Amino acid sequence: MKNVVLDIKGYSKTYGGDKKAADNINLTVESGDIYGFIGHNGAGKSTTIRAIVGVLDFNEGEILIDGHSVKNEPLECKKLTAYIPDNPDLYENLTGIQYLNFIADVFEIDVEKRQSLIQKYADMFEITDALGDLISSYSHGMKQKVAIISALIHEPKLMVLDEPFVGLDPKASFTLKQIMHEMCENGSAVFFSTHVLDVAEKLCNKIAIIKKGKIITTGTMEELTQGQSLESVFLEVEDEK
Amino acid sequence: MRSKNLVLIKTLLKATSLWNIRKYSKDKKKRGRAIASFIGISCLEIMLFVYSFSTCMGLHAAGVIETVPIACALCVSAIAFVFTFLKTNGYLLNFKEYDMLMALPFKVKDIAICKFLYMYIKSFPWYMGFLLPMMIGYGIFSKSSFWVYPLWLILGLFVPIIPMVIAAFVGFLIAKASAGFKKKNVIQIVLTLIFVMICFSFQYIIEAIFKNDQVTAVALKASELTDMISTYYLPAEWFAKAITMVGQGNVLGLLYGAILVVITIALFEIIFILVGKNYRQINSALQSHDVKRNYKIAGLKKRSVLNTIAYKELKRLTGSTTYFVNVALGEIFAVVGGIAVLILGLDKVVGVVTKGAPIPHGIVYPAIPLMVYFFIGMMATTVCSPSLEGKNYWIMQSLPLEKKTIYQGKMLFNLYLTVPFMIFGVLCFSISAHLPALNMILNLILGLVLCAFSTAWGCVCGIRHMRLDWENEVEVIKQGSAVSIYLLPNMLVTMGLIVLVVWLGTIVNPNLITLVLIMVVAILAVLSYLKVLKLTKK
Numbered sequence: 097m098k099n100v101v102l103d104i105k106g107y108s109k110t111y112g113g114d115k116k117a118a119d120n121i122n123l124t125v126e127s128g129d130i131y132g133f134i135g136h137n138g139a140g141k142s143t144t145i146r147a148i149v150g151v152l153d154f155n156e157g158e159i160l161i162d163g164h165s166v167k168n169e170p171l172e173c174k175k176l177t178a179y180i181p182d183n184p185d186l187y188e189n190l191t192g193i194q195y196l197n198f199i200a201d202v203f204e205i206d207v208e209k210r211q212s213l214i215q216k217y218a219d220m221f222e223i224t225d226a227l228g229d230l231i232s233s234y235s236h237g238m239k240q241k242v243a244i245i246s247a248l249i250h251e252p253k254l255m256v257l258d259e260p261f262v263g264l265d266p267k268a269s270f271t272l273k274q275i276m277h278e279m280c281e282n283g284s285a286v287f288f289s290t291h292v293l294d295v296a297e298k299l300c301n302k303i304a305i306i307k308k309g310k311i312i313t314t315g316t317m318e319e320l321t322q323g324q325s326l327e328s329v330f331l332e333v334e335d336e337k
Numbered sequence: 338m339r340s341k342n343l344v345l346i347k348t349l350l351k352a353t354s355l356w357n358i359r360k361y362s363k364d365k366k367k368r369g370r371a372i373a374s375f376i377g378i379s380c381l382e383i384m385l386f387v388y389s390f391s392t393c394m395g396l397h398a399a400g401v402i403e404t405v406p407i408a409c410a411l412c413v414s415a416i417a418f419v420f421t422f423l424k425t426n427g428y429l430l431n432f433k434e435y436d437m438l439m440a441l442p443f444k445v446k447d448i449a450i451c452k453f454l455y456m457y458i459k460s461f462p463w464y465m466g467f468l469l470p471m472m473i474g475y476g477i478f479s480k481s482s483f484w485v486y487p488l489w490l491i492l493g494l495f496v497p498i499i500p501m502v503i504a505a506f507v508g509f510l511i512a513k514a515s516a517g518f519k520k521k522n523v524i525q526i527v528l529t530l531i532f533v534m535i536c537f538s539f540q541y542i543i544e545a546i547f548k549n550d551q552v553t554a555v556a557l558k559a560s561e562l563t564d565m566i567s568t569y570y571l572p573a574e575w576f577a578k579a580i581t582m583v584g585q586g587n588v589l590g591l592l593y594g595a596i597l598v599v600i601t602i603a604l605f606e607i608i609f610i611l612v613g614k615n616y617r618q619i620n621s622a623l624q625s626h627d628v629k630r631n632y633k634i635a636g637l638k639k640r641s642v643l644n645t646i647a648y649k650e651l652k653r654l655t656g657s658t659t660y661f662v663n664v665a666l667g668e669i670f671a672v673v674g675g676i677a678v679l680i681l682g683l684d685k686v687v688g689v690v691t692k693g694a695p696i697p698h699g700i701v702y703p704a705i706p707l708m709v710y711f712f713i714g715m716m717a718t719t720v721c722s723p724s725l726e727g728k729n730y731w732i733m734q735s736l737p738l739e740k741k742t743i744y745q746g747k748m749l750f751n752l753y754l755t756v757p758f759m760i761f762g763v764l765c766f767s768i769s770a771h772l773p774a775l776n777m778i779l780n781l782i783l784g785l786v787l788c789a790f791s792t793a794w795g796c797v798c799g800i801r802h803m804r805l806d807w808e809n810e811v812e813v814i815k816q817g818s819a820v821s822i823y824l825l826p827n828m829l830v831t832m833g834l835i836v837l838v839v840w841l842g843t844i845v846n847p848n849l850i851t852l853v854l855i856m857v858v859a860i861l862a863v864l865s866y867l868k869v870l871k872l873t874k875k
Contacts, residue, residue, distance in 0.1 A: 111625050151439040153621040171442050179440035185433050187352035188806060191361050194351065201344040202441050230361050232806050 098126040099162070101254045101285040102148065107157035109143050109309075117143040119309040121157070125254070125287050125302070128280045132300035133289040134330060140309040141289040142182065145258050148287070149179040162253055175203070178247035182259040182289075184239055188232035192223065192242050195231060196249065203250035210249060217245040220271050236263040244272060255279060257288035261295060273299055297326040305333055342447050345438075349455040353808060370804070370818075377818055378462075385466030393474025402478045406489075406580040409471040410496050410573035413464045417497035418504045420460050422532075425508025426525070426658050427811045428456050431623045434808075439617070446613025453505060453609070457497065468493040481584030488583050492576050492594050495601045499572045502601075502608050507532060509612055509619070516622035525658045530669060533662065572597055642738065646746020647753060650722060654754075660725070663814050664716050668758040671712040675765030683769040702770045703847035704838045706783040706854075709762035711831050714787055717795030718751045719744075720823045723803040724813040730805050740873035744796055748869070751792040759784040779851040786858045791827070793865035798823040800872045 102125035109118040118140045125131045135141050146152035148159055150170045159166040161173040186195055193214070200210040218224040221241040231239060240263050247255060255276070261269050276286045276299065290296050296303065297317065303326070304314040313320065313333050321329055351357050358371040389412075393405055429452050438448055472489040475481065511532065515524035575597040582590025640648060654661055678686050687701055701708070723744075726733060733743050763784040767777040802819035804812075814820070834854075841850050 117625075146436065149440045151436050151617075151621075153618045171444060174440060174442040177440070179436075181436050185437055187348065187434065188808060189354070189357055190348070190352050191357075194348075194357075198344065198348040199441070202341055202443070204341075228361070229363065230358070233363065 098128060099283070100160075101125050101127050101129070101162055102131075102287060103158075103160040104144075104148070105158045105160070107144065107147060107154060107159055109140075109147060109152065109154045116309050118147070118154070121306075121309075121311055123304055123311065123314065125285050127253075127283045127285050129285045129287075129302050130276055130280055130300045131285065131287045131302045131304070132296035133287065133304050133306065134291070134293065134296060135289075135306035136334070139306045141306055142258055143309075144306070145179075145256055145287075145289060149177055149256050150174055151179075175250075176253040178250065178252035178255045180240075180243050180247050180255075180257045180260055182262065184243035186231050186239055186242060189230060191230055192227035192234070192238075195242060196227070196246055199246040200249055205250055213249045213251075214245065217248050217275075220275070221245065221268055237265055237268065240264055241268060244275075248275065251284075253284050255284065255286045255288075257286070259290060260288055261290065261292055269295075293325075293327045293330060297321070305330060307334060341443065342451050345443065345448070345451045346454055346458070349451065350458060353459070353812075367806075374818055377821065381821070382462060382466050385463070386470045389467050389470035390474050393471055393478060397474070397478040402475065403581060405471055405475040405479070407573055407577035409467055409475075410576040411570070412467045413493075413496050414500040414570065414573060416463060416467070417460065418500035418536075420463070421456060421501040421504035422508055423659065423662065423815060424456060424811050425505050426512060427809050428452060429505055430509065430512050430620060432809060435620055435624070439620075444613070445616045446609055449612050449616050450609050453501070456505075457501060460497070460501075464493070464497050468496070475580070475584075479584060481580075482586055485580055485584045488591075488594060489580055492579060492597055495598055496572065496576055498601045499604060502605055506608050506612070509615075512623060513615060513619050516619050521623065522656065522658060526655075526661050529658055529662050530666070533666060534669075534673070572600070575600075642742060643746045643749050646743060647750035650718060650747055650750035651753075653722070653725060654718060657810060659811055660721065660814055664718055664721070665754070667712040667715055668754065671709055671758045671762040674709075674712060675762045678769040679765050683766060699770075700839050700842055702772060702776075703842040703850055704835045705766040705770065705772075706759075706763055706780045706787060706851075707831055707835045707838060709759055709766060709784060710787045710791070711828075711835070712762065713755050713759055714791040714831070715824060715828055716820075717791045717823070718754060719747050719792055719795035720799045720819050721814050721817065722747045722750075723796075723799040724805060724807065724817060724819060725810060727805050727807060727810075727813075741870055744800065744869055744873055747799075748792045748796055748866075751795065752788060755788040755791065756785065759788050776848060776851070779848055779855070783851050783855050783858065786855055786862055790858050790862035790865060793862050793869055794827075795823055796869045797865050797872065800869065 102123070104121055104123040107118055107121040108116060110116050121140075121144060123131075133141055133144070143152065147154045148161075148166065150166050150173060154167075162176050164172040164176070166173050187198075190198070196214050197210070200214075205213075214227075215224070218227060221244070223238060223241050223245075226234065226238060231242065234242070240260075244260070247257075260272060264272065273295075279286060300317060302314075302316050303320055305312050317326070320326070355371040355375050359368050359375075362368050362371070389409075392408070393402070396402055396405055396408070429449065432452070439445070443451075468489070472486060472493070475489075476485055508529075511525055511528040514528060515521040518524045575593040579590045579592075579594035579597065582593065584590075654664060674686070683701075760781060763780050764777070767780050772780070798819045802817065802822060804817060804819075807813050838850055838854070
């Protein structure tokens with residue numbers, strides 16, 4: 097039986113007193129799921145993601161990660177989660193390895209394990225040689241790779257990514273997809289937002305479409321597409337509701 | 338302190354350390370800049386050390402060496418308060434890597450504490466610039482017991498904490514109050530300015546209270562003033578009593594030291610429990626923006642290229658509380674000062690500033706433009722603006738504009754900002770002083786060329802010391818080498834010029850002095866402008 101890794105119940109976020117950026121959102125992500133979260137710019141994807149990872153305060157509802165409440169047990173939730181923002185702000189004057197070591201220290205990963213995991217993922221993303229350089233000298237894609245490695249080294253139960261494929265080269269995108277599959281095979285779950293519907297269609301087993309802060313449709317890929325492409329389904333439901 | 342928190346503080350320090358840049362950067366220029374910054378900071382530290390020790394010598398010569406501990410505690414506290422207050426928004430709240438840190442398994446309160454302690458450690462070398470030389474000076478001149486030295490060092494660690502905690506809390510309250518508004522940035526700027534004005538008026542408020550009570554009818558001596566303030570600010574008094582009593586061999590002095598330590602720790606804990614509870618909510622509110630989503634494209638105006646750049650600069654200025662407070666404070670002081678002299682009269686205001694010293698007020702009239710410049714010209718937007726482009730630098734670089742035009746636009750904005758305030762200030766001061774029309778016109782011309790000079794010279798400093806890879810805009814606005822190189826000599830030269838003009842005014846026709854100054858400053862302004870043009874060709 098699958099575990100519920102992320103459970104969002106009636107989550108709402110209001111800005112400026114009356115404007116709802118997220119309106120009564122309900123979602124369930126189970127272990128083994130690669131869950132795609134799609135919607136227009138400004139639909140409420142990042143607002144929802146930032147609330148899931150405990151960065152953003154929210155007004156109504158409950159978000160549970162592996163049964164722990166984000167509001168009441170934030171520390172337990174964060175230990176289980178990895179978050180990669182759309183534009184990762186890393187410490188520019190640290191070297192890549194100094195940054196990864198900092199994250200490993202925070203998650204209290206022992207030295208041998210951190211060394212082997214950093215080696216494994218840095219080799220996969222072909223960034224090992226650059227880890228001794230300052231992050232300020234990295235390209236956007238290289239920073240993204242460091243952020244992804246930092247998210248993987250504590251073997252999270254839930255990985256939350258905001259537009260993870262932006263800036264990654266084709267090989268790194270392929271590697272990331274491979275890693276997502278591996279994680280899910282090992283019982284973790286991935287929840288990510290994207291605008292690239294082709295990627296979502298090939299990668300995800302579940303999809304939620306958000307519009308103006310409301311989930312307008314959700315389900316497994318098969319239920320949603322029923323033989324059509326995800327793009328045409330997305331455009332159809334966007335126009336309808 | 339938990340080990341994870343120590344890791345965070347260590348990482349924060351490493352992430353902004355010049356040593357890390359020097360060690361790991363492959364960019365020679367960047368490594369050179371790191372070394373130059375280190376040398377610059379060391380020179381300033383040495384100057385501070387010499388200044389503090391000389392102050393001790395001066396107080397010893399005046400026979401008031403016993404006031405050194407309290408003067409030291411007040412200096413450190415004042416600097417700690419101002420540094421922290423102006424850095425709270427950007428370091429403690431609303432910082433760049435907020436998302437990354439908040440997603441890591443840290444308690445919210447611990448993140449706030451680590452950020453605070455990071456600020457404390459980064460600023461501590463400046464506090465040491467007062468604490469160490471004054472400790473040595475006091476120890477030598479007062480011939481105190483050996484135990485004064487370790488006690489001074491230990492209590493010195495605690496002296497800056499209370500003002501820092503209070504400043505952080507005030508900054509936090511301002512952020513909390515503004516977070517509830519749609520125009521939170523404007524509210525934050527207004528509240529910050531009100532608070533800064535109150536702080537600047539504090540000294541005069543205390544003096545007024547004492548004068549009303551007729552405690553003192555004469556001009557106050559520095560030592561009396563420090564005593565007065567310490568009665569309002571008890572931590573400084575506890576520090577001073579601990580030091581002086583232990584210095585005289587009275588062990589009871591340790592009790593005052595213990596009070597300082599206990600109160601500091603208690604206040605720190607209480608404040609950070611409150612901050613921790615609201616930290617995420619306030620940061621969430623500060624990072625969210627009100628949206629209308631009902632815009633209709635209409636009424637767009639065409640501007641010239643220079644005005645477009647100037648307008649962009651205006652938006653950058655009003656979009657950041659730290660930038661606005663640092664740059665526009667002088668302009669606001671010029672308005673307040675101008676209104677004050679119109680209502681109260683220049684003579685009375687000069688009397689307040691000089692604490693009733695027996696100076697014939699008429700002799701300061703030739704220095705009016707320099708006095709207004711002292712408000713307005715100490716900071717120019719052109720000093721920070723090149724560096725503030727930061728990661729957005731590509732926007733200007735990729736536009737079909739000559740570099741020269743970009744900086745001309747930036748200079749134009751600084752003129753738009755400073756000239757009206759300069760005219761207002763000079764007119765108010767001159768009207769209040771009942772100056773003849775000719776003097777008034779000459780003062781206005783001098784004011785205008787001073788604005789032109791500060792704009793162009795600021796731009797030279799800004800371009801030559803441009804730094805785009807900052808983590809936090811505070812690094813550019815408050816701590817950038819461009820700011821130090823522009824501000825310190827500018828301040829010293831202006832002060833020196835005020836004294837010189839006042840003195841010369843007693844022996845030469847003041848209009849002649851103003852004419853000479855107009856010519857000299859105009860030449861300097863033109864030379865600076867030509868230097869800007871040269872720098873933009875590189």
